[in-house]
Amino acid sequence: MAKFNKDSIGGTLTVVVLLSLICSLIVASASVSLKPAQEEQKQLDKQRNILSVAGLLQPNTTTSEIKDIFGNSIEPKIVDLATGEYVEGITNFDAQVAAKDPNQSIQISPEDDKASLRTRAKYAEIYLVKNAQGEVNQIVLPFYGTGLWSVMYGFVSVEPDGNTIKGITYYDEGETPGLGGEIENPRWQANFVGKKLRNEKGESAITVAKGASADKEHGIDALSGATLTSKGVDGSFKYWFSDNGFGPYLEKLKMGAN
Numbered sequence: 001m002a003k004f005n006k007d008s009i010g011g012t013l014t015v016v017v018l019l020s021l022i023c024s025l026i027v028a029s030a031s032v033s034l035k036p037a038q039e040e041q042k043q044l045d046k047q048r049n050i051l052s053v054a055g056l057l058q059p060n061t062t063t064s065e066i067k068d069i070f071g072n073s074i075e076p077k078i079v080d081l082a083t084g085e086y087v088e089g090i091t092n093f094d095a096q097v098a099a100k101d102p103n104q105s106i107q108i109s110p111e112d113d114k115a116s117l118r119t120r121a122k123y124a125e126i127y128l129v130k131n132a133q134g135e136v137n138q139i140v141l142p143f144y145g146t147g148l149w150s151v152m153y154g155f156v157s158v159e160p161d162g163n164t165i166k167g168i169t170y171y172d173e174g175e176t177p178g179l180g181g182e183i184e185n186p187r188w189q190a191n192f193v194g195k196k197l198r199n200e201k202g203e204s205a206i207t208v209a210k211g212a213s214a215d216k217e218h219g220i221d222a223l224s225g226a227t228l229t230s231k232g233v234d235g236s237f238k239y240w241f242s243d244n245g246f247g248p249y250l251e252k253l254k255m256g257a258n
Contacts, residue, residue: 045171050074050140053155053169054129074140075128084248087123095121095142108244115145115239116232124246129157138166139253141246145236148228150174152183152236158197162253168192180229191220197241202251204242208234 044063047070051057056069078087098104098121105119127140137160144153152173157166170183182188192206196217199205205218208230212219222230239245 047074049155049169049171050127053157053167054127054138054140055157055167056129073130075130077126077128078123079126079246079249081120081122081124081245082248084246084250084252090123093123093125095124098123108239112242112244113239114235114242116235117145117239120245126249136160141240143236143240143245145232145239147173147175147183147232148180148226149176152229152232154183154236156192156197158250158253160253162250163196163198165192165195165197175229176226180223180226182223182226183229183233188223195220197237198247198250202243202247204238204240204245204247206234206237206241208237 044066047066048057051061051066051069051074054073056073057066061069078090078093079085080087099117099119104123105121107119108117124142126142128136129138129140131137138157139160139162141156141158142153143156144151146152150173152170152175154168154170156168158164159166168189170189173181173183175181175183191213195206197204197206199218206220207215207218208220208222210222213221222234241247241250
């Protein structure tokens with residue numbers, strides 16, 4: 001039997017291939033073993049952000065407390081955006097995945113695409129927030145849109161009238177720190193509290209622009225030095241709270257139908 005010469009070209013290549021295979025197996029095994037923990041952390045982060053925008057999260061709330069508060073106070077629901085009706089029987093819904101699936105999404109016409117999305121899922125997961133008596137006292141709605149550098153993801157909390165904003169939060173964005181990244185600043189987000197999503201005609205009415213705060217019901221001043229990010233926030237609200245987004249659902253809330 002020929003002796004293996006690790007210093008030869010063939011021997012070197014064999015060692016490199018073996019090491020690559022071993023490393024690939026280690027990485028693959030680690031990925032598989034860590035996936036459940038990553039999914040749990042992703043779910044926990046979502047719950048934390050929902051509780052935060054609903055005003056139910058304290059600074060030192062522990063992981064177990066987050067799960068308990070969410071389980072006791074939040075009821076997730078799936079909404080058909082076209083009709084505003086609740087849909088039963090859908091589990092593990094992921095709007096980002098659905099938006100890329102032609103069977104679960106719709107194409108958005110350019111004239112309607114204020115948030116620069118191109119497509120969106122047919123359904124959305126919303127969150128009913130209940131008090132100790134089991135009464136719904138706010139609804140948390142997801143929304144997102146394209147900013148200067150990134151897709152900006154957030155939640156809006158709305159009063160049961162389906163129109164008055166109780167709070168907003170952005171939890172995932174890649175805008176310029178200190179400029180567009182200020183959409184995550186609680187002080188700026190506080191400007192949305194009490195504003196009306198839609199006007200008397202039922203049209204999406206929130207406006208984010210320079211000097212917009214003169215409109216006491218619908219206006220938010222744009223972030224200084226972040227024109228395109230502010231425009232992206234404006235477009236996100238314009239789209240998601242129009243009849244192309246949550247409009248039909250909000251109208252049902254207003255009429256007391258949900």
